[in-house]
Amino acid sequence: MSRFVNRREELKSLKKHLEGKGFELIVIYGRRRVGKTRLVLEAVKGTSHVYYLAVEGENLRHFRETAERTFPEVRYAREDWEGTLHALKGKVIVIDEFPNLIKENPGILSLFQRIIDTDLSNSGTKLVLLGSSVSMITEKVLSYKSPLYGRRTGSLKLRPMSFFSLREFFPNAAWKELVEVHGLTDGIPFYINRVRLPFWGWLEEELSNPVSFFRDEVDFLLRYEFTEVSTYKRILEAIANGKTTPKEIRDFARMRHSDLSPYLRNLMETGFVVREVPITERESSKKGRYYLADNFLAFWFRFIYPNLSPIEEGTFDVETIRRDYPHYLGPVFEKIAREFLIKLNKREKLPFKFTRIGRWWHKNEEIDLVALNEREKKALFVEAKWKDLSEREATRILKDVERKAKLVRLDGWEKYYGLIAKNIEGKEELREEGWLVWDLGDFPHYR
The missing domain is CATH 3.40.1350.10 (Trna Endonuclease; Chain: A, domain 1)
Incomplete structure (x- = not known):
């Protein structure tokens, strides 16, 4: 496992919640690869806990099997969520990718509400729910319409780390090279941990690797949130190519005005796109522009997506990126x-x-x-x-x-x-x- 870097304030706050005596329901969410799981595992290190990564189906059975490895008494509990969580009363329970439980059984939210209200709320149980589907967490777990509304004791939207955190990953690198690295990785630990210096040598090697994460990464991220991936990709490609107003995006993606708005709204809700207005304008200003939320998306749509064929064929020259990179690094x-x-x-x-x-x-x-x-x-x-x-x-x-x-x-x-x-x-x-x-x-x- 790679070295844990930064996140000091988040780690301190999370540990404080976990070390208290009362019940805690903590929700941690953010885009995939941002480091949610690593943060929580660092916080529970040295503490008896259950960590469960939710999957597409049969989560109750898989959860019980996981919990029994640390707390054997779970095998004697009633084989439903109420009995299982009662057997873990007072323990630290981490459920990663909680949206998968909701997809499997939308009623799980009301079920968890009842279990918390009738059994766990007066105990020292620490229940930590993680999610990469930002839209599902905000709508199903955090919104006032959620059965869990009012039960959570803390929530954290984990964001990319700052540029200056790169110094901890690469203590001997020149600042110029750190800017070049940041242009690809942003503050996403998953990408940062894959980079090796010198940057351009690593990038050339990575792009010639038949199993490089570059090829399918954006499809992987989009499919987790959306079903109609191709339309979202056209919109993101437009923004990556400097089309920042709704009209420019529509023209590039060949869409009607009425069609574009819901897509942009979804992209903002899921954290792929941000909307900015001039600092002297109100948020409702019609002068709003749209930008990709992180550098990895910008890099991928600028340099990888248009060159997928030569990359697959093994004929792509990294100098194609290097020549245009100073201009790309402006924003x-x-x-x-x-x-x-x-x-x-x-x-x-x-x-x-x-x-x-x-x-x-x-x-x-x-x-x-x-x-x-x-x-x-x-x-x-x-x-x-x-x-x-x-x-x-x-x-x-x-x-x-x-x-x-x-x-x-x-x-x-x-x-x-x-x-x-x-x-x-x-x-x-x-x-x-x-x-x-x-x-x-x-x-x-x-x-």
């Missing part, structure tokens, strides 16, 4: 820059403490990152560039940010202007002029 680096600013903000290393951060755009004008403190009326405008910049180029970009900031119409606000890039010559001189500038050389101080 990836924007997200890293956002993480970096949030780190600076927490450590109070900026001229003011911001309370909101996001993108801004209007017509053909865009600013990568705008950080606001609306109470103090202070704003920071930042461009992120995955480039090596001379002092002259950096100055030009900063002055253009200053120009675009006037279009945001924050009259009377105190404004600051910044730039985050791969490398910036003359950083100190630019800072002396009052600009806020950082590059990869500054990352080690704030990881």
Whole structure:
């Protein structure tokens, strides 16, 4: 098993729930591969527990067989869920992929509700339910319509780890290479643990591997949530190719307006897609744009999906990816820059403490990152560039940010202007002029 990395706050919180005296019903969910199972197994390490991975059918029988290995007394219990869970009263019980139980028997939710209310709620039982089907967990387990509503004592949507966590996986890597790795893996532990350095050598070897996880991974992820995979793939491919407005997506996927909306809604609910509006707009703004939620999806649809045939034939050249990779890393680096600013903000290393951060755009004008403190009326405008910049180029970009900031119409606000890039010559001189500038050389101080 790979080394457990990061997740310190989540692990601490989960252990606190599990070590208490009262009943706990904890729901942990998130996209597949994000590390839910590993987190829980780390939390129960050294504690007698039942861990059961739910399957397509006969889950009661399989669960009892699993539980008996740790707690032999279960074999004498009545052979139904009530009798089995009563025999495990006071124990730690982990049921992974709980949605499979719901698929097998939708009545399991009401059954668990009754068992909790009549038998477990006054005990020290710890019941942990995990799920990768985000839509099913939110709709069937967490919503107010669920029979389990009001019974849970804690829930956690596990998200990808931060870019800066990569340093713990690859302590000797250069920051440039970590950005390249992040462009493929995002913060998904399953993918990170497969990467070996040097990155490009590993990628070439992986793409020539006949059993590489690359080939079927996205189909695997989509089939877990949807039945009509081909339509969802067309929409995701559109977004990966820079089609971010509903009209652009419709045109690319050749769909009608009325057809697209439910698909986009489902993709957002399941965590494949996010919708953003300019930071100065309300969430209901018609200026919303759609983006893929993680870098692995973006990488797959940008580089793997269009090249599946040559990859299968063994004729694909990894240089095809390498040539286009700097351009692809532009949006990836924007997200890293956002993480970096949030780190600076927490450590109070900026001229003011911001309370909101996001993108801004209007017509053909865009600013990568705008950080606001609306109470103090202070704003920071930042461009992120995955480039090596001379002092002259950096100055030009900063002055253009200053120009675009006037279009945001924050009259009377105190404004600051910044730039985050791969490398910036003359950083100190630019800072002396009052600009806020950082590059990869500054990352080690704030990881």
